[in-house]
Amino acid sequence: MVCLAPMAGVTDASYRQFIKRLAPEAIVYSEFLSTDALAHGSKKTREMMHFDPQLERPFIVQVFGRKPEHFVEAAKVVEDMGADGVDLNMGCPAAKVVSSSHGSALMKDPDLAAELVAATVKVVRIPVSVKTRLGWDASDDLVAFGRKLVGAGAAALAVHGRTYTQKFTGKADWEPIYELKRHVNVPVIGNGDIASAEDARAKIGNLDGVMVGRGTFGNPWLLRQICDALHGSDHPCKAPETFEERIPFILDHCRLAAAIKGEKWGMMEMRRHLASYVRGIPGAAEMRAKLVRVESVAEVEKILGIGDQKHQ
Numbered sequence: 001m002v003c004l005a006p007m008a009g010v011t012d013a014s015y016r017q018f019i020k021r022l023a024p025e026a027i028v029y030s031e032f033l034s035t036d037a038l039a040h041g042s043k044k045t046r047e048m049m050h051f052d053p054q055l056e057r058p059f060i061v062q063v064f065g066r067k068p069e070h071f072v073e074a075a076k077v078v079e080d081m082g083a084d085g086v087d088l089n090m091g092c093p094a095a096k097v098v099s100s101s102h103g104s105a106l107m108k109d110p111d112l113a114a115e116l117v118a119a120t121v122k123v124v125r126i127p128v129s130v131k132t133r134l135g136w137d138a139s140d141d142l143v144a145f146g147r148k149l150v151g152a153g154a155a156a157l158a159v160h161g162r163t164y165t166q167k168f169t170g171k172a173d174w175e176p177i178y179e180l181k182r183h184v185n186v187p188v189i190g191n192g193d194i195a196s197a198e199d200a201r202a203k204i205g206n207l208d209g210v211m212v213g214r215g216t217f218g219n220p221w222l223l224r225q226i227c228d229a230l231h232g233s234d235h236p237c238k239a240p241e242t243f244e245e246r247i248p249f250i251l252d253h254c255r256l257a258a259a260i261k262g263e264k265w266g267m268m269e270m271r272r273h274l275a276s277y278v279r280g281i282p283g284a285a286e287m288r289a290k291l292v293r294v295e296s297v298a299e300v301e302k303i304l305g306i307g308d309q310k311h312q
């Protein structure tokens with residue numbers, strides 16, 4: 001199992017579809033969505049869930065919150081719109097999220113966490129999974145926490161190998177995730193710091209899958225390479241070696257974003273990806289300064305030198 005990690009502000013429909021073009025077997029997650037907003041019928045939050053069933057399956061919608069009755073309402077909406085699973089966020093460390101007792105804060109309240117899973121499982125037929133971290137400030141309680149979630153009906157667990165207090169610092173520790181897998185009878189997916197197919201092969205250990213987030217920035221071929229590595233493919237996918245060879249893919253990503261979100265909004269969302277795509281190439285700083293202001297695909301083409309001798 002190879003998953004594109006849920007990432008707020010990143011894993012919208014265009015990013016998911018772009019990744020799926022390159023890695024058709026990948027499981028893709030939505031950005032996290034508020035159960036409070038979904039329960040209150042927020043149109044904007046519903047729109048953020050929009051996906052293309054032909055191009056994005058298996059598609060998991062991730063939700064966050066703390067009120068069981070809101071998880072119930074949100075999960076029904078997720079199921080009705082045709083998603084393949086609903087994932088409960090118990091790992092987000094953002095101050096705003098944790099201060100409302102959402103996300104990572106649920107690791108400190110295992111009873112409520114289990115209640116949220118149980119309430120959700122009761123009302124939907126699609127699998128209910130949880131994405132969490134090693135723990136609040138240590139990994140000592142991960143096995144007990146995971147077992148409790150599974151006892152409440154969680155069909156799978158994805159674990160980012162850092163604690164809440166680490167946020168994104170230090171190195172992800174996968175050992176406690178391997179230990180968790182020895183104590184639960186559902187799929188366990190490891191997450192944290194996978195930057196190459198070799199990393200995935202080295203880290204998967206006894207786990208059922210890997211989940212990758214930041215490693216895909218500027219390297220959308222990574223999930224395909226990981227699928228190939230885990231299957232022992234004789235012809236593993238290679239990322240295009242030169243920047244010139246990457247340009248058609250970058251433009252493909254831009255066109256997808258423009259088609260799904262409208263050109264102006266789509267290009268605004270593309271800016272961070274464009275900055276990642278030029279990372280490390282000669283003249284990157286100058287190009288990045290222009291790319292983070294683009295408003296149209298034509299501008300991107302011009303900056304990347306399409307039709308220009310330099311990139312012929």
Ligand SMILES: Cc1cc2nc3c(=O)[nH]c(=O)nc-3n(C[C@H](O)[C@H](O)[C@H](O)COP(=O)(O)O)c2cc1C
Nearest residue numbers: 005006007008031032131160192193194212213214
């Ligand atoms: C920009 C960004 C947004 C994220 N948003 C979410 C989110 O909405 N839900 C979630 O569970 N994790 C979120 N994460 C955490 C990732 O899913 C993942 O656990 C983390 O980045 C570690 O994996 P990586 O080293 O492969 O990036 C986010 C991470 C980043 C960098």
